[in-house]
Amino acid sequence: MDAVWEQISERWRTVGPGPENEFAVHGTAMPAFCDLCQLPLSAGTPQKNSARVVVYENRKYIFCSEPCQWIFLREPERYASHKDVVKRVLSGEAPADLSRLVTEYFNLTPDSWGKDVYSGNYEWLGAQRGSAV
Amino acid sequence: MAIPLYGFLQGDTLGLVILAEEEDTLDALAQKLQDAAGLRVSRRDRVRVICNDKMMDPAITVARAGLQPLDRFEVIAG
Numbered sequence: 353m354d355a356v357w358e359q360i361s362e363r364w365r366t367v368g369p370g371p372e373n374e375f376a377v378h379g380t381a382m383p384a385f386c387d388l389c390q391l392p393l394s395a396g397t398p399q400k401n402s403a404r405v406v407v408y409e410n411r412k413y414i415f416c417s418e419p420c421q422w423i424f425l426r427e428p429e430r431y432a433s434h435k436d437v438v439k440r441v442l443s444g445e446a447p448a449d450l451s452r453l454v455t456e457y458f459n460l461t462p463d464s465w466g467k468d469v470y471s472g473n474y475e476w477l478g479a480q481r482g483s484a485v
Numbered sequence: 486m487a488i489p490l491y492g493f494l495q496g497d498t499l500g501l502v503i504l505a506e507e508e509d510t511l512d513a514l515a516q517k518l519q520d521a522a523g524l525r526v527s528r529r530d531r532v533r534v535i536c537n538d539k540m541m542d543p544a545i546t547v548a549r550a551g552l553q554p555l556d557r558f559e560v561i562a563g
Contacts (some may be wrong), residue, residue, distance in 0.1 A: 356498055356525045363524065381521035384491045384500035389500075393491070393500030401493050403500055404555050412555040414491055437500050442489055465558075 358365035361477060377472065381452050385436040387413040388420035408432060488547060491557040492518040500557075505547045511536075512543035515560045531555045531563035 360377055367376040383392040384403075393416050394440045402417040409430055415421040424431050437453075440446040446457045454460050492503040492514075501521050504515050507527065509511040519528050534541045536558045540560050 355496060355527070359527055360527050368554045377524065379499075379501075379521070382502040384502055393493075394492075394498055397493075397495045397497075401500075401558065401559070403491070403493065405491070405555065414555065414557065438489075 354369065361482050362475070364472040364477055369471055369477075371471045373472060374468050377468070382438060382441065382480075383449075384414060385438060386416035387436060388415055388431060389438060389453075419461060422424045446482070488552065488554050490495060490514075490547075490552060491555065492521070493557065493559045494522045494526055495559070495561040496520050499523045505552070507546065507548040509547045510544055511541050511547065511550055512527075514558070515543070516548060518560050529562055532560050533563045536560065537558040 363377045364373075368375040377406060385392055385404075393403045393414065400419070403414060404418070405412055405414050406420055406421055406424075407413075408425075409432065413424065413432075414426065435445070436444065441448050441453070447453050456463060486507055486530050487504045488507060490505050491500050493500050501518065503514070503521060505517065509517070509531050515532045515534050519526070519532070522537075533542060536552060536556070541550055
């Protein structure tokens with residue numbers, strides 16, 4: 353995780369703190385979500401990655417882990433028809449554009465969507481900026 | 486034709502949905518994933534692509550690799 357935080361910190365250093373700069377540290381690519389628990393699929397490193405794709409009745413599902421796959425396959429009729437946000441985008445039900453997805457599909461506004469607590473104004477970032485000068 | 490794939494990049498914290506073209510090489514596919522994850526993972530010049538637990542030739546296309554919509558692939562340091 354250190355390398356990830358260093359990369360994000362570098363972006364904050366580049367753009368500077370402020371709520372108007374938050375999107376500079378947000379990814380715009382759509383994360384993948386587990387078809388059972390609906391949480392984002394985490395860990396890209398293969399040794400730590402337990403995601404698996406399963407075909408059920410000619411449709412593909414992706415699960416974050418073996419337990420989620422197991423739960424799904426015990427009662428597939430309960431879960432199979434649910435479309436996660438990725439599949440809604442791919443089917444055209446939801447817009448692919450992140451801005452439109454957030455504002456039009458989820459009806460979020462700058463006042464209601466989640467924010468960085470400190471808007472990138474972290475003391476340790478400032479200390480590092482100071483020490484670099 | 487665009488093909489949505491689940492991509493996992495070594496060192497990243499998230500799996501991402503990547504739109505590939507059938508004629509993209511796997512090397513180009515890996516670059517797309519690196520671009521998409523660039524906020525969190527610094528770019529590597531040499532990477533390798535794994536599909537279905539097999540190390541793939543980076544010069545072959547997505548179609549030749551047999552990747553179908555909503556399949557997964559991994560990109561690791563080369």
